[in-house]
Amino acid sequence: MTKTKASILIIDDDEDILLSAKLVLKKHYDNVITRNNPKEINQILSKEQIDVIVLDMNYRIGFNDGKEGLYWLKHILKINPKMVVILMTAYGEVELAVNAIKLGAFDFILKPWTNEKLLATVHAGLTLSRSNHKISILKHTNDTLLKSSDQQFGPVIGNSDEMQEVMNIIDKVSITDANIIVLGENGTGKQHLAREIHKKSSQNNGPFIHVDLGSLSESLFESELFGHKKGAFTDALEDKPGRFEMAEDGTLFLDEIGNLPLNLQSKLLTVLQDKKTSRLGEGIERPFNARLLFATNVPIHEWVAQGKFRQDLLFRINTVEITIPPLRARPKDITDFINHYLNIYSEKYQKSHLKITKEAMKVLQDHKWPGNVREIQHTIERGVIMADNNEILPTDFNLTIIPKGNEVLSNEFDNLNLQDIEKLLVQKAIDKYDGNISKAAKELGLTRAALYRRLEKFNL
Known part of the structure; x- marks a missing residue:
């Protein structure tokens, strides 16, 4: 029988109870953890991603008031309000267990239990736990998508031979799971192309998550990409999944990867190699399943030669390179x-x-x-x-109009620096409108005052 991948934590001071429960649950779940002291809860929750906790209500000999169980229930729910906790109690403590459910417990099991009842209750708890996890991921994914809802992406435009060649490559690679890097100047449509790859991939029913790495500060890098645990830093008011988790079964597009500092490149490389992430403030490793796309406008191969970009990271991300030609x-x-x-x-x-x-x-x-x-x-x-x-x-349009046939102007532009070009354009605009400052300023997209300052600057 195939075991369900889940982590069940059982806490009871009776070793016989622990052994009996573990023998039953171990047949169905791959990770069953037992502890006889509830004080170990913090350590376990910081290292393991626990799905369900089965918690006894009494730990002191001779005491059956359930106060310790209620204390640890509140403690667990304070750490993680969504944690599924099942209480174990004796017949005489049923009313107490019902009150505990009002405080946030999922359900209770009476001792001695039947195996069928134990399995059914844990299974129901696991179902709720996974539902809570998915809802949390979807909530944060939806929030991220809403922030970019104003961006509308239609079909890829371009019937030129150059763009048709690009689209042919996309048709070939989209159906694979190969890592792809899209190269091109600013404004060429790298994100648009990444979305097209996602639409044509086998994971097109999943989310498309776009991350502009160039806009992330070093302090936000790990929190945004890998997520954080409540309390991990001052503003961490709730558990938050990272973009890798949000992109589960979909596509994660890491834009402007060339702008990553070398120390962050190292962190990203480790995640790509291990295919696991860990939220800030949490020691749990979470595997991810997302198609990875990358893009940059920098000459990435030159930057590798200059030591600005890690060669091993480039090898990891560029199974296929797609270059979008400038317009x-x-x-x-x-x-x-x-x-x-x-x-x-x-x-x-x-x-x-x-x-x-x-x-x-x-x-x-x-x-x-x-x-x-x-x-x-x-x-x-x-x-x-x-x-x-x-x-x-x-x-x-407010575009600078340069006569196509003006070869002198065209040749001059090949060799002049920025200041010389500006002076030349100002002179051409003045000549074109026979000294009319208002018309020349409008042609150049300047105010009259700004044009006067340039006339004085260039002594025209």
Whole structure:
């Protein structure tokens, strides 16, 4: 008979009772712990993940008032209010046991018990314990998902050869459990691609948990990823599962992994190797079952060579590498993104008849998009908001317009530093509008005062 994986703790000062209960329960559960002194409860709960506690109500010879049992019941529930505690009592103490249930005990067993009654009560207690655990995980998972509910992710956009190659790789690797790292510049859609991998995986019915490692301070790293026990630090007011637990049977996406300090890289590597986590303030190791995806915008292989990123960690996370090309390398996709976000924001701002003029479309198509897809999104939203009537004009986007045929300007940009480029753009805007400060400032996205300061700065 296959044993159920569960930890049952039995506490009684009678060694015969302990032995009898263990012999019965050991046939059905893989971990049955017995103790004859309730003072060992703290030590056990700090090291073991106990599912059910079977607790005697009396420990002093000649005393049958059950006060010790009530004391330890309250003590256990103070440590963990969700702990399932089953009391053992004699016939004459039934009323006392009923009162204990009002204090939070799950049930009671009368001595001497029948094996069937003992097994049935422990089984019912285990069912409740696991239900409580799942509810706790789901609660925190739901809270995490709600915080990012404003982020809407539609289908992956891009018909260029470069993106079709990326999607072909995704189709191959999504159905596996291989660790995947997504590389690409800021704004290229790494999180979007990670969600697409999750949707196509065998664990798509589970949660998708996104963690921005770049935004986590060292003090929050372990608490957020691995969870914490109530009282582990000042603000730990309740037990909280970590993101690894929340992602159970789903996908955990660790974004911006390149930003992790070396000491935290070491901690993460240990968890990935052992496939177990331990909550802060708790010595219990919890195995996890989640698909792991990673992403970074840094040149990760160069950072390994420079000693900024652990090579053994990179080996662990990059079974498959997927690189998203920047938007400037796939100009064919620009129009698709423009139309996609135009539809979204025209509907959002109730401007359904809005069109982009030919001149404005040319500006968008000629732009280099250093901010990639994110920049297109924000640019189109601004254009929709600023547009008058039913047309979006070039000036509605607030993009710096550089004539495509201006080879002199193009060549100059290849070699100038940031200050020289700024001076050149200011000069071009002034020339374009024949010295009209208001128009030049609007073209550059500056106030008149800010433009005057730059004119003075560059002695123009």
